[in-house]
Amino acid sequence: MASPAPSRFKTISLSIIKWGLALGALGLLALGIAVAVAMASLPDYQQLTRRSDLGQMVRVRAADGTLLVSLGPSFGRWLEYEQIPATMRTAMIAVEDRRFRSHxxxxPIGVARSIKVRFDTGSWRQGGSTITQQLARNIFLTNSRTFGRKIKEAVLALAIERKFSKDQILELYLNRVYFGGGAYGIDAASRTFFGHGAERLSLGEAAIIAGLVKAPSNYSPTADVEAARDRASVVLNSMVQNGFLPASAAASVDAAEIKVQPAAKQNSVRYFTDWALPQLDTLIDETSEPIDVYTTLDPGMQSAANRAINANTPGGAQGALVAIDRDGAVRAMIGGRDYVDSIYNRATQAERQPGSAWKLFVYLSALESGMKPEDTVVDEPVTIGGWTPRNSTRTYAGPVTLREAFARSINTISAKIGDALGFGTIADMARRFGISGNISTYPSMVLGTSEVRLIDMTRAFASVQNRGVSVMPYAIRKVVTADGRLLHQHQSTEQRVLVAPWVAAEMTDLLQSAVLSGTGRAAQIGRPVAGKTGTTSSNKDGWFIGFSSGLTTGVWMGRDDARTVGGLQGGTAPARAFSDFMKVAVAKRPVEQFETQAPLPDWQLEPDEEAWGYNLEESAPLVDADGNPIGTQPIDPLGPEQPQPQPDPGAQVDQQWLDEVLNRNPQNRPPAQPATRAPPPRQPQSERAADPLQPRP
Structure with missing residues (x-):
């Protein structure tokens, strides 16, 4: 009699098989449903090519187009499958997924190998993920190493394979995968590491890029070029072993000959980019598409500025520099000695007392009121509202010209000007030239006690250099997308006349004197320079701001904690830094002589009838400077009669005749031209006569 055991075993086995088949069928059904659902939820192909989910890439370029810094994820051009070099496609398949075309x-083979390694080593050392799985993870999932994530990854990979072709999947992968250095996609990687687009990749370069996917930080060419070249050799061997490349072609590649583009320096230039990039918010609306920002920065000037500041700034102190071209373009900016140590931008953020550099506004006010550089004023003790200013020399020079007073930075003269014109008048002049913030109107304000920013003071000097017309600093010339679409183009802002040209010309005369014979002699560069020093109490701040050949540069030095810096004066380290920088910055520019004289306005060339006693309605004869009719002999009640100049019969009342009558020196006056704008309001004659700063006999 047969034993029933085999029958029970057979029954149990059949039951297991049936249940296994049933569960397998259910699993396949569930997998099919999951894949179908995943397929339905997948974006269309065009959406996946936008890469907006990765953030915005911003490449900042210098005035000559060179890359200054790349911020955010770096994207290059999207390359369609046919545009991608065949060597790049096969290199990636060989090293990442050699069965890509068949699975x-x-x-399954890769998964089985990964599981075996897991049991052998106790950890997931080999992922076994296909290119499609990697694409699914990069777009839709995280990099967490969990079983649930692997299931989702596999489902998405199956859905992607059902929805897109192999060529489309490889195109998506090569344009989206991360290659290190902030570069996403082969074109960004090629531009980052080799300086050209991916369509021009050589075999060796393609092998380096393909080798980066495994460990971008370990094999980055800019971090370890030898490791990148060694990894490229592994990729080439894999291409040969899998039949993608003849051995002779692989042998022809010399990894040592592959040139890698050095990473862009990001030290001092970051002060400039940190200041410039926030301006994009007001210039463009694009926040996702990759953009190239072309700036005004001159790399040569920036390097010269960095050297000048670091070579001249006293130990323990900080230095800042900003250079503005005649149209407002910022050519160089240094916000501190080292951006890595401190990102605080002392050129655009720090507010410090400017010392005597503030006298620019004091003397602009004086010149606009009618004073001349040749006018004589007296350097003597003065007390204003209980305040008694002292000169740095602790002495008084007596009668000096306005030019000499400015060149020697005599404090008492500035105090007299402020007292005569009103300290509010000087504050208004500073605001007119772009100084913002709180401006003191106490008497001591004439010596620069109000805190200002270096870029604002430099802008003010640039406006003087621009013949009294406002200059607005700007950093961004244009913004374009990766495919060349123009988003922004800088347009010149509406210029405002801040002071008359003759006032700016006379101010330039004073500024040039300060460099030629005054406190700014250390700023000389072998060509015309105009500028002014500034030193605050206890040598806490040192300034020099000046211009030459259309470029205006401001330099500040001091400590962030506002403590004393031994020996720091505007005419020492700051002036030397200015000189070192400007010698390089303007070397290739033509030498420009300053226009220290400009056509006087009509109201000075031909004084009005009130001042001269001329009454048009009465058709009175011409009068002289004292209001006496020409051709008569007026009686002076305080003295004997004086002969008056007589006009030549038939002579015209021209400029030469006016010079002779008024005893003017024609060598100090340029040819008369029509005035271009209305003059400032004139003081009544009685007030002008009472002005304590009028020339003394």
């Missing part, structure tokens, strides 16, 4: 999105 359905998941490679």
């Amino acid at each position: 359905l999105g998941v490679d």
Whole structure:
């Protein structure tokens, strides 16, 4: 009699098989449903090519187009499958997924190998993910190493394979995968590491890029070029072993000959980019598409500025520099000695007392009121509202010209000007030239006690250099997308006349004197320079701001904690830094002589009838400077009669005749031209006569 045991075993086995088949069928059904649902939820192909989910890439370029810094994820051009070099495609397949063309999105052999390694080593050392799985993870999932994430990854990979072709999947992968250095996609990687687009990749370069996917930080060419070249050799060997490349072609590649583009320096230039990039918010609306920002920065000037500041700034102190071209373009900016140590931008953020550099506004006010550089004023003790200013020399020079007073930075003269014109008048002049913030109107304000920013003071000097017309600093010339679409083009802002040209010309005369014979002699560069020093109490701040050949440069030095810096004066380290920088910055520019004289306005060339006693309605004869009719002999009640100049019969009342009558020196006056704008309001004659700063006999 047969034993029933085999029958029970057979029954149990059949039951297991049936249940296994049933569960397998259910699993396949569930997998099919999951894949179908995943397929339905997948974006269309065009959406996946936008890469907006990765953030915005911003490449900042210098005035000559060179890359200054790349911020955010770096994207290059999207290359269609046919545009990608065949060597790049096969290199990636060989090293990442050699059965890419045959599997359905998941490679069973690769999965089995990964599981075996897991049991052998106790950890997931080999992922076994296909290119399709990597694409699914990069777009839709995280990099967490969990079983649930691997299941989702496999489902998405199967869905992607059902929805897109192999060529489309490889195109997506090569344009989206991360290659290190902030570069996403082969074109960004090629431009980052080799300086050209991916369509021009050589075999060796393609091998380096393909080798980066495994460990971008370990094999980055800019971090370890030898490691990148060694990894490229591994990729080439894999291409040969898998039949993608003849051995002779691989042998022809010399890894040592592959040239890698050095990473862009990001030290001092970051002060400039940190100041410039926030301006994009007001210039463009694009926040996702990759953009190239072309700036005004001159790399040569920036390097010269960095050297000048670091070579001249006293130990323990900080230095800042900003250079503005005649149209407002910022050519160089240094916000501190080292951006890595401190990102605080002392050129655009720090507010410090400017010392005597503030006298620019004092003397602009004086010149606009009618004073001349040749006018004589007296350097003597003065007390204003209980305040008694002292000169740095602790002495008084007596009668000096306005030019000499400015060149020697005599404090008492500035105090007299402020007292005569009103300290509010000087504050208004500073605001007119772009100084913002709180401006003191106490008497001591004439010596620069109000805190200002270096870029604002430099802008003010640039406006004087621009013949009294406002200059607005700007940093961004244009913004374009990666495919060349123009988003922004800088347009010149409406210029405002701040002071008359003759006032700016006379101010330039004073500024040039300060460099030629005054406190700014250390700023000389072998060509015309105009500028002014500034030193605050206890040598806490040192300034020099000046211009030459259309470029205006401001330099500040001091400590962030506002403590004393031994020996720091505007005419020492700051002036030397200015000189070192400007010698390089303007070397290739033509030498320009300053226009220290400009056509006087009509109201000075031909004084009005009130001042001269001329009454048009009465058709009175011409009168002289004292209001006496020409051709008569007026009686002076305080003295004997004086002969008056007589006009030549038939002579015209021209400028030469006016010079002779008024005893003017024609060598100090340029040819008369029509005035271009209305003069400032004139003081009544009685007030002008009472002005304590009028020339003394």
